[in-house]
Amino acid sequence: MKVLVGYKRVVDYNVRIQVKPDGTGVVTDGVKLSANPFDDIALEEALRLREKGLAEEVVVVGIGPADLTAHLRNGLAMGANRAIHVQTADAVSPLTAARTFLKLIEKEEPGLVILGKQAIDDDANQTGQMLAALWDRPQATFASKVEITDGKATVTREVDAGLETIEADLPAVITTDLRLNEPRFIKLPDIMKAKSKPIDVIELGSLGVDAADHIKTTHYSAPPKRSKGVMVKDAAELVAALKQKGLL
Amino acid sequence: MTKILVIAEHLDGKLNGATARAVSAASAVKPDAIDILVLSDAPDAVAAEAARIDGVSKVLTVARSENAHALAAILAPQIAKAAVGYSHVFAPSTTFGKDLAPRVAALLGVSQVSDVMSVEAPHSFKRPIYAGNAIVTVEVDAGSTVVATIRTASWPAAASNGSAPVEVLGIDATLPSHTRFVGLQQGKSDRPDLQGAPKVVSGGRGVGSKENFEIIYKFADKIGAAVGASRAAVDAGYVPNEMQVGQTGKIIAPELYIAVGISGAIQHLTGIKDAGTIVAINKDGEAPIFEIADIGLVGDLFKILPDLEAALG
Numbered sequence: 269m270k271v272l273v274g275y276k277r278v279v280d281y282n283v284r285i286q287v288k289p290d291g292t293g294v295v296t297d298g299v300k301l302s303a304n305p306f307d308d309i310a311l312e313e314a315l316r317l318r319e320k321g322l323a324e325e326v327v328v329v330g331i332g333p334a335d336l337t338a339h340l341r342n343g344l345a346m347g348a349n350r351a352i353h354v355q356t357a358d359a360v361s362p363l364t365a366a367r368t369f370l371k372l373i374e375k376e377e378p379g380l381v382i383l384g385k386q387a388i389d390d391d392a393n394q395t396g397q398m399l400a401a402l403w404d405r406p407q408a409t410f411a412s413k414v415e416i417t418d419g420k421a422t423v424t425r426e427v428d429a430g431l432e433t434i435e436a437d438l439p440a441v442i443t444t445d446l447r448l449n450e451p452r453f454i455k456l457p458d459i460m461k462a463k464s465k466p467i468d469v470i471e472l473g474s475l476g477v478d479a480a481d482h483i484k485t486t487h488y489s490a491p492p493k494r495s496k497g498v499m500v501k502d503a504a505e506l507v508a509a510l511k512q513k514g515l516l
Numbered sequence: 517m518t519k520i521l522v523i524a525e526h527l528d529g530k531l532n533g534a535t536a537r538a539v540s541a542a543s544a545v546k547p548d549a550i551d552i553l554v555l556s557d558a559p560d561a562v563a564a565e566a567a568r569i570d571g572v573s574k575v576l577t578v579a580r581s582e583n584a585h586a587l588a589a590i591l592a593p594q595i596a597k598a599a600v601g602y603s604h605v606f607a608p609s610t611t612f613g614k615d616l617a618p619r620v621a622a623l624l625g626v627s628q629v630s631d632v633m634s635v636e637a638p639h640s641f642k643r644p645i646y647a648g649n650a651i652v653t654v655e656v657d658a659g660s661t662v663v664a665t666i667r668t669a670s671w672p673a674a675a676s677n678g679s680a681p682v683e684v685l686g687i688d689a690t691l692p693s694h695t696r697f698v699g700l701q702q703g704k705s706d707r708p709d710l711q712g713a714p715k716v717v718s719g720g721r722g723v724g725s726k727e728n729f730e731i732i733y734k735f736a737d738k739i740g741a742a743v744g745a746s747r748a749a750v751d752a753g754y755v756p757n758e759m760q761v762g763q764t765g766k767i768i769a770p771e772l773y774i775a776v777g778i779s780g781a782i783q784h785l786t787g788i789k790d791a792g793t794i795v796a797i798n799k800d801g802e803a804p805i806f807e808i809a810d811i812g813l814v815g816d817l818f819k820i821l822p823d824l825e826a827a828l829g
Binding site: 391427433 | 527611617622656
């Protein structure tokens, strides 16, 4: 079985996001970029399936500009067999990303596609579900446990009510939640090894993907700030303050 | 004509309160009609509840045995068919809606707006990105169906004084058998529901263990609050996943939020920034939670919580 993994590059989760004063975007010049944390979890899960003998090949897929290569090399250093770089200068919407994956799926015929449940930049939480719809295959979103047996995936999902378990025939799309696994660290020798692993570069325009976006972002603003409050010295003062506000 | 189809979320024959919040967002669009769609194996009780929500024009029901569990792969093709003639399709931004709505949007061939915080115009919305550290205004093409999830913490639940008619909707959709429900392990709790509760007490890593979490439960019960947790507390196994509050857990807006032993990572703060009053109790006076807390108390939670209970009598 081949496993396709979405591997998006985002602003690192530790960066304090600043909105540009003119409202045209957020400051990304010079900020640290990293793999989307949920995508690291997706890659880790794929690698574990390969280590268990349930998958033969793990392919990381990135959609982005020419300099995405270094990011994809990290995915290869973590252990992916090869990478596909769908090159485009523009940011793509979740729908375009899903349509792009579908094109790659037609060519690669994976048994499983694992994506992060959301990217921590746009927080959209859409691509996996959209891909599963367009592919007409099962989706198992927000996965915290995955078992593959006899052409099926049994997936435990983190839902608001608790833990839901579903069974999905393969091929299928799985999106990862935080507690699925803890991604491994990249070791120095693996970085050297990754240099000889193949990266296929495909122009997004050559895939014949409908990249029309129905949604335009017209303005960025900083969120309203909560003002710093008061400090109380003990439990009695706290109770008094809450009673005064009518909260207790 | 602006017509909005709101997808009802329900479990065990009960309507989820998030649905009435999605109706509030639908009302803000000022549409000609708001219809609620109930997909279930036995929709009657849920439909009756939905029919009482203010502002609802009618409730549409689809009863099929395949709809016994909310599987997106099963529900989405039915919603895509039901959506014909509607300008907007709304679902709550809960795990139910997040799982389902993008699948519907893709079937309709449109993009989706996630986590609508405010309605600027019928095709223009505000939504958070970067864990709420930036807010964007987005515009959906005039000719496109708007498929959106509604950030429940941004909207009050619409009241329940209405009496909309309930109609059976016939949908001819072939449903897949490739996805099957196996089971749902629900947190059993007599406490208020975390997402709708007016008071929430949350514990973090500072609580220290699963056993120590009892002190959080005890205090929450004393003031009639729901119980939540930070990601650190969930990851450490102190409490189950459904209690996680934050960017990737539940986004809540209680009147009173008491954070106990929570340092206040950005990812946690994004889950509570709509709360009315935030109280922080932490032994580290430098913890970032104090930057946004309305009332802060520095000290040992194992001493403060019993003191609070005593002070409450």
